[in-house]
Amino acid sequence: MPTDTKRVRGPEVSQSPVLFGCRPAAVLPSHGPRADGRQRDQADVRPVFVRCGLVSQANGSAYMEAGSTKLMCCVYGPRETERKDETDMKCGRLTTDMRLAPFSCPVRGSWIQGTQDKDLSLMLYESLQPAVCLQKYPRSQIEVSVMVLENSGSVLAHAVTCASLALADAGIEMYDLVLGCSLCQDAGSYVVDPTYAEETSCGSGGGLTVAFLPSLNQISGLQSDGEMSEETLTAGVRTCIEGCYKLYPVIQQALIQALRRAAPPPSES
Template sequence: MPVDTKRVRGPDESQSPLLFVPPTTKTPAPPSEAREDGRRRGQADVRPMFARCGLVSQAKGSAYIEAGSTKLICSVYGPRETERKDDVDMKTGRLVCDFRFAPFSCQKRGAWIQGSGEKDLSLGLLESLQPAVCLHKYPRSQVEVNVVVLENDGSVLSHAVTCAALALADAGIEMYDLVLGCALRQDGPTYLLDPTFPEESGAWAAGYGDNQGRVSVALLPSLNQVSGLQSDGEMGEDTLVEAVRACIEGCHRLYPVIQQTLLKAVRRKAPPAQA
């Protein structure tokens, strides 16, 4: 077998440096204690959000959202003529959603090639946005929504729904209502609204249990209708109903922030008043 003489070869046997780190025992926090970012368990507290529209000049509309350390950017292109010419697309338009993680967004560096998880998130994003977009206004055309996660600190799908709705509104796409997303992780008798990445992934190491699960809700706030709902884990019927209600309350808490962001975007685009 040929040997690459220019490559520095490592030892045949090696050990992880983590073996020499002294173990640290962490006791799980009781449900009554505050979370790491200061929020309380079992309360409808979402992370402070920063949002802005119109950052991508090449796109028809764009939006950027920061929720804690979760950062996303969305670009909307179209409406443009669709490539498919079947009878369905002749009557109504198509909405195409693409969800991707930047290679540097997660703890483990990824690739630009879309994986199975990103495809599932793209489908969830499409299902949440499609009921809100007036596709019958754009026959024989398609609207493309591209979401890129710049930093993943949990609740990426729910914040991607909100960011995409902002970008669609910035692009002037006709919609029945904005779409707001909120996520929740059920931890036994209490819940964690808008969970961070450690809160999302920490409970799954011990396996599933009673009332352990995650819920993501997409809401049309003005119409008070749910456009998307995803749930995994094991939760009772009453627990799931309360989790959905908590997510809806979290969406209503985000609504004023999104409204102010759109108003600022409209004022920036408005022509200056003539004296």
């Protein structure tokens, strides 16, 4: 291809300006109330909006909003396994697929599933699997797919909640709902259900995500990174559990509402 020699060509490598634009966000206040008015060191979760049954083709689906984190989940199945060699005669197979939409983060991602997405899918799988009665679905598979439309922090925690709601909507037998909650720890204090800015600014502290089965009182998923002492970790897990209990009535309400809509009670007349 002939090149235009008169033209001033840009540099060969370039970086997104967003990378440098994010910098001021690193100086969020480390004490006092948070940017959105919530309290520190308390299980102060963002208000959530949840609704079941948005996707008509799927057996079950759910949409969830927490602050501006938006995600949707679809459940397909139980149906026959596609690959015959992986058919399990005794119990069903659960597959999870979690993706962040390319436009969900400040920096554009790619459509191809990266290692981060794979890691999230695995964490989602490990959190959901203990709750699903897979032995009731021999020789079949249940597919759970989560799409994050807008990432505004605590994606994994909300994905767990949303996925369990979609599973319940699909009528899959479960021992319990799975609720997720996460927190970020930074210099002596912690913030529950952090936003994207809070997540990225907590450089020195750590993050923690807990998946919890509320009525069985069991932890089905736990993941932490960054440096924290054992006491902070224990306290963090306790706070996350508290946060999950705050979410519980909202999720129950959404399920009841979905059921009412699917089978309206007989009219009084």
